[in-house]
Amino acid sequence: MADEGEESKTQRKKRSTELQKMGEDLLSLNKKQLEQIEVPEPLLAALREYQRLPNRHEAKRRQLQFIGKLMRGSDHESIRLALEKLRTPDRQEIRRGQDIEQWGERLLNGDESDVQAFVETWPSAERQTLRQLLRRYSQLATTASEAEEEKSSEPAKIQRRRLLDYIKTCID
Structure with a gap:
């Protein structure tokens, strides 16, 4: 059994999936919108790479997983707030x-x-x-x-x- 302070495998997977989904949301933004969000350079490079990839041999799916991994290392809370702000009409x-x-x-x-x-x-x-x-x-x-x-x-x-x-x- 996991300790109370430790995250279960199910919780980790759920969080990982949420971050990957947030990465997909970032992919839907145009260049100007992306500039409004503070995205770390490695994540920005991975987003650009995803756009460049052909959809063969599941390259895009693997790249999306990589984007999710990079999201875990970034300040994903500020990215989430910035995404919400962009999507909410003024x-x-x-x-x-x-x-x-x-x-x-x-x-x-x-x-x-x-x-x-x-x-x-x-x-x-x-x-x-x-x-x-x-x-x-x-x-x-x-x-x-x-x-x-x-x-x-x-x-x-x-x-x-x-x-x-x-x-x-x-x-x-």
């Missing part, structure tokens, strides 16, 4: 996305007073550009509803997307 970005959607709906369903309110709230917005985008959308949406065909609503969807993209440039 609250400000979520709020900005909601604002963009709300303004888009308000402008599409509203009138001139909504355009005025948007321009007052976001001074970088150009009234003329906004009106042109809304007019194009309105014309295409009317045509699409009259024809009631799926293909004819595609241009309206494109114009709606253009409007939302413009709103996105105005909202900081």
Whole structure:
């Protein structure tokens, strides 16, 4: 029987598998994201090597096990926290996305007073550009509803997307 302070073989294997999984998560990151995480150089080299390997003779599986081994020797807790931070969307970005959607709906369903309110709230917005985008959308949406065909609503969807993209440039 193992002492109370000693880790059992099952616990060691479970921890090893978790670290290997964390190594897989690191492989899913792009170069810029990897730079944001403090990864030891040997681990970084092993990650690069994995990307280079062909998937023959289980080379990638063995390399992944090696990455897991290197993870055990690194500060895996700080790597885990950094991974969580990268994967959790920023609250400000979520709020900005909601604002963009709300303004888009308000402008599409509203009138001139909504355009005025948007321009007052976001001074970088150009009234003329906004009106042109809304007019194009309105014309295409009317045509699409009259024809009631799926293909004819595609241009309206494109114009709606253009409007939302413009709103996105105005909202900081």
